[in-house]
Amino acid sequence: MKISVQTEPFDIGIETAAMSNGRTDIGAIASFIGLARDRNSGSEVSAMTLEHYPAMTEKALAAIIDEALQRWTLLDVTLIHRVGRLLPGDPIVLVIVASSHRAEAFAACEFLMDALKTRAPFWKKEETFEGERWVEARESDNAAADRWRTNENNRNT
Amino acid sequence: MKISVQTEPFDIGIETAAMSNGRTDIGAIASFIGLARDRNSGSEVSAMTLEHYPAMTEKALAAIIDEALQRWTLLDVTLIHRVGRLLPGDPIVLVIVASSHRAEAFAACEFLMDALKTRAPFWKKEETFEGERWVEARESDNAAADRWRTNENNRNT
């Protein structure tokens, strides 16, 4: 299990190898990278700064991972989130989930992202041509996180 | 778009970078690696050999990717499948999907794996202590592929 909140970039190849090298029991590795885009809500974005709540961040991420470990049979999880100033194209977040079988790896990886998006204390401030602005939370992210509450059995197959 | 059927290993870091370097419109990259395990159906597996139908394989993979491109708004797809003899721990298949948003990347990546598992002409023969055996298709893989037929709208949000 690895959790990191860092300013530095990450490398999915290195993180995946660290998880799987020397093991022969992993059948499935699902992963996700979220990247900074050059557009959001109709404006060009030239950069963004990610702020977080240091005393809470790793606790919140660990709690989300614990929940995933209770719901699915997972062999390992890596979760890395960057903070600080990022440019379009820069990777922001990496989630890697290893399991014996693919359905569990996919479900847990998507759950971790949905939970992180609504429960981990990060905030994005974008630099646009019109000035700086805090990104507003999306209703679609709440809906995505709620799926795991209302629709547990559908996703767990 | 990249499709490859090869004996050589692949590197998810290199393939991800090839997809995303120089781009600033990708918001989400979902990926999956399937690996050879040391156990299957209650037996220890010491190695496996992947056979395929060369004239059909790339056509079948391209058809599956085309279907994903019609269902979701995707920015790029990479699909690499190995053939030949593999040992436990070796990666077998890599699927990477880039999109603007994570729900589409996750859905398309899982769809591609489910479709590949039931429609791409690969067969695994395992070497076990009891001798060689052809892997039997799993009913759960058919069920996973059928979800995309019967439950299209649920997964497409």
Place this chain on the structure above:
Amino acid sequence: MNCRVLYFARLRERFDLAEESVELAGTPSVADLLAHLQARGGVWVEELGATKSFRVAVNQQLVKTDAHIPDHAEVAIFPPVTGG
């Protein structure tokens, strides 16, 4: 009792305050703290009114407004999160 209150992101900028110490009587809930802060008027009412969307954590755990605040707690008030 006394608690430390932290503000993050847009709320920190709106209040022009990252952190303060707040004294409250008895065994207050998060709702009591919010009422105390709203009583300051101006931007405090604008941002912490019932129709506004914000989150509260007590000792680094997300809570609802009926949660009790222990003495010496660290309370954080912040906008809905936007990481990932």
Place this chain on the structure above:
Amino acid sequence: MNCRVLYFARLRERFDLAEESVELAGTPSVADLLAHLQARGGVWVEELGATKSFRVAVNQQLVKTDAHIPDHAEVAIFPPVTGG
């Protein structure tokens, strides 16, 4: 008409045959080809009987047994796939 028939994986081993040329009358369907092969008896009946699970591709496309086989087609018969 004439078609080339390929066998893969377990079926290739059971039939001890990777490929053959088959002559059929008229405009045959996949079901007609299967009936022709089953008429050989033995392992052909065992593996291609109605209760057995196998897949058929005509010119590299998965088809059902009512599909027509064009002249000079490449037909492949193989077990359910197990890649990934």
